Amino acid sequence: MSILVIAEHDNKELKPGLANTVAAATQLGADVHVLVAGSDCAAVAAAAGKIAGVTKVLIADAPQYAAPLAENMAALVVTLADKYTHILAAASVQGKNFMPRMAALLDVSQISDISAIVSADTFVRPIYAGSVLATVQSQDRIKVITVRITGFDPAGAAAAAAPTEAVAAVADSGLSEFKGNELTKSSRPELIGARVIVSGGRGMGSGENFKLLEALADKLGAAVGASRAAVDSGFVPNDYQVGQTGKIVAPELYIAVGISGAIQHLAGMKDSKVIVAINKDAEAPIFAIANYWLVDDLFKVVPELTSAL
Amino acid sequence: MKVLVAVKRVVDPNIKVRIKADGSGVDLANVKMAINPFCEIAVEQAIRMKEAGTVSEIVVVSIGLPQCQETLRTALAMGADRGILVETDVEVQPLAVAKVLKAIIAKENPALVIVGKQAVDDDCNQSGQMLAALLGWPQAAFISKIEVAGDHADITREVDGGLEKLAIKLPAVVTTDLRLNEPRYVTLPNIMKAKKKPIEVIKADTLGIDIAPRLKTLKVEEPPKRGAGVKLADVAELVNKLKNEAKVI
Ligand SMILES: Cc1cc2nc3c(=O)[nH]c(=O)nc-3n(C[C@H](O)[C@H](O)[C@H](O)COP(=O)(O)OP(=O)(O)OC[C@H]3O[C@@H](n4cnc5c(N)ncnc54)[C@H](O)[C@@H]3O)c2cc1C
Ligand SMILES: Nc1ncnc2c1ncn2[C@@H]1O[C@H](COP(=O)(O)O)[C@@H](O)[C@H]1O
Numbered sequence: 001m002s003i004l005v006i007a008e009h010d011n012k013e014l015k016p017g018l019a020n021t022v023a024a025a026t027q028l029g030a031d032v033h034v035l036v037a038g039s040d041c042a043a044v045a046a047a048a049g050k051i052a053g054v055t056k057v058l059i060a061d062a063p064q065y066a067a068p069l070a071e072n073m074a075a076l077v078v079t080l081a082d083k084y085t086h087i088l089a090a091a092s093v094q095g096k097n098f099m100p101r102m103a104a105l106l107d108v109s110q111i112s113d114i115s116a117i118v119s120a121d122t123f124v125r126p127i128y129a130g131s132v133l134a135t136v137q138s139q140d141r142i143k144v145i146t147v148r149i150t151g152f153d154p155a156g157a158a159a160a161a162a163p164t165e166a167v168a169a170v171a172d173s174g175l176s177e178f179k180g181n182e183l184t185k186s187s188r189p190e191l192i193g194a195r196v197i198v199s200g201g202r203g204m205g206s207g208e209n210f211k212l213l214e215a216l217a218d219k220l221g222a223a224v225g226a227s228r229a230a231v232d233s234g235f236v237p238n239d240y241q242v243g244q245t246g247k248i249v250a251p252e253l254y255i256a257v258g259i260s261g262a263i264q265h266l267a268g269m270k271d272s273k274v275i276v277a278i279n280k281d282a283e284a285p286i287f288a289i290a291n292y293w294l295v296d297d298l299f300k301v302v303p304e305l306t307s308a309l
Numbered sequence: 310m311k312v313l314v315a316v317k318r319v320v321d322p323n324i325k326v327r328i329k330a331d332g333s334g335v336d337l338a339n340v341k342m343a344i345n346p347f348c349e350i351a352v353e354q355a356i357r358m359k360e361a362g363t364v365s366e367i368v369v370v371s372i373g374l375p376q377c378q379e380t381l382r383t384a385l386a387m388g389a390d391r392g393i394l395v396e397t398d399v400e401v402q403p404l405a406v407a408k409v410l411k412a413i414i415a416k417e418n419p420a421l422v423i424v425g426k427q428a429v430d431d432d433c434n435q436s437g438q439m440l441a442a443l444l445g446w447p448q449a450a451f452i453s454k455i456e457v458a459g460d461h462a463d464i465t466r467e468v469d470g471g472l473e474k475l476a477i478k479l480p481a482v483v484t485t486d487l488r489l490n491e492p493r494y495v496t497l498p499n500i501m502k503a504k505k506k507p508i509e510v511i512k513a514d515t516l517g518i519d520i521a522p523r524l525k526t527l528k529v530e531e532p533p534k535r536g537a538g539v540k541l542a543d544v545a546e547l548v549n550k551l552k553n554e555a556k557v558i
Contacts, residue, residue: 175447
């Protein structure tokens with residue numbers, strides 16, 4: 001059984017998540033290949049080969065992979081698919097974008113967002129915003145899987161780098177064209193993979209007030225996240241959203257400030273190791289999953305906490 | 310141009326679902342159902358494009374039980390023109406949804422298909438991308454903006470680090486993210502009007518497509534409960550707990 005894992009990167013660095021996805025793959029079999037598709041991405045391929053468990057790195061280096069357009073990514077992976085029993089990618093925005101397209105081209109289903117592996121054909125995945133765990137069995141010849149990376153501890157570093165092999169690129173589909181991106185710039189850690197996250201909700205009242213959380217985050221070396229209400233109110237950019245339809249995180253410490261604890265928010269953070277909630281409403285549902293909570297005004301508590309650290 | 314929108318009937322997202330006693334699935338008996346929120350955003354988008362003069366006709370499609378007619382009526386009351394129900398009592402998984410939609414699209418020839426990014430019951434996030442693959446059309450998933458300009462559409466999509474811009478050729482499939490728009494409320498007069506709008510019912514087994522599920526659910530269960538937490542008196546106590554008990558700072 002050989003397993004293919006598709007790496008996510010920006011042509012310079014790997015995105016966090018590959019080591020977790022490789023760890024999931026090694027639960028399925030011993031021969032784990034990683035595909036790095038990109039443009040001038042040799043450094044990324046080298047980094048991928050240094051993850052424990054990876055036995056080979058495939059490189060598709062061509063200008064049409066500079067941005068990972070779903071049409072091109074899916075077409076490429078399909079050319080490699082028949083050698084593999086399982087094809088995995090992280091359940092990131094990128095994985096969610098091209099993996100189903102690739103699965104449909106192979107006429108197989110996709111098993112989305114698995115949080116545990118029972119056997120080579122049986123997996124656990126959260127449904128209904130994580131309020132239910134389903135154990136599902138796939139009848140397909142190739143298992144196409146996206147992996148919830150918080151469910152798998154990352155694989156460590158390999159003793160020796162895995163060999164690399166170039167694979168042929170597929171011509172650009174011509175269907176869609178990348179026109180650029182606007183990435184949120186921040187000196188703080190990314191939400192995915194952060195050890196500590198400080199998140200704010202509607203209770204923050206304004207984008208300006210998020211400075212209070214940023215000051216706290218800087219003391220803790222934390223990433224800053226938000227509820228949907230905070231994003232929809234324009235306090236912070238979209239990519240801050242934690243939840244069922246935003247990012248799924250499981251840091252060591254998650255501090256929820258002025259967040260009520262709707263199930264869609266909990267879906268994205270309830271597997272955090274330690275949860276702290278600060279809310280002035282003694283009945284806030286977030287307290288049901290918090291380890292520690294303070295019933296108080298955040299505008300008083302957050303600055304106090306920042307200066308106490 | 311004609312737009313086709315796929316709408317799914319799901320458990321109302323405000324309801325906490327219960328698991329059947331035998332663990333075979335989620336108990337849907339007498340549970341309040343609703344249009345999937347992302348499908349509502351998809352319908353709203355089509356209507357706004359019609360109001361702006363880009364779109365001439367909006368066809369909404371739902372696949373499932375006869376009760377999906379209610380979901381179609383909601384979309385018609387919002388402003389869609391006509392509905393198609395592909396009726397089946399089989400559990401339709403995303404690959405099957407994509408195959409059924411492809412068959413409907415072959416008859417309807419829309420220039421744009423709008424689906425939700427994710428159904429909030431199965432949380433699969435697949436159907437739109439699969440449909441684009443089967444049609445050989447471009448896809449733009451998780452969009453927060455779309456502008457049609459001649460033979461292509463300019464797209465802004467939500468990605469992990471921020472936003473991405475694409476230009477995609479038409480016809481295409483797009484999937485909606487939360488920030489695309491805020492759906493309108495349906496008004497009583499429009500609900501009345503929607504009752505007169507046509508819904509065509511097609512039996513799924515007349516389409517000659519294999520829609521049998523590929524994934525078998527062996528069991529469902531509740532996730533492990535978190536241990537009970539404690540309410541603290543003040544910041545000093547919190548800092549102490551985080552340092553000495555949880556040891557996370
Ligand atoms: C399809 C769908 C998908 C969704 N996806 C997501 C998702 O991915 N992520 C997500 O977060 N939500 C999501 N939601 C929205 C979710 O249902 C809630 O509406 C949202 O999480 C509420 O955000 P909030 O807790 O910040 O706001 P609210 O529920 O309004 O809570 C604000 C809280 O702040 C407290 N507060 C106010 N002032 C203060 C103060 N001065 N000091 C202390 N506390 C204060 C209040 O007591 C209250 O508890 C989704 C909803 C739907 C329908
Ligand atoms: N049974 C269905 N009927 C109509 N549309 C559907 C159905 N299932 C999924 N869809 C569409 O596909 C989107 C994504 O669903 P999913 O891939 O299941 O998360 C939904 O928002 C709908 O637009």
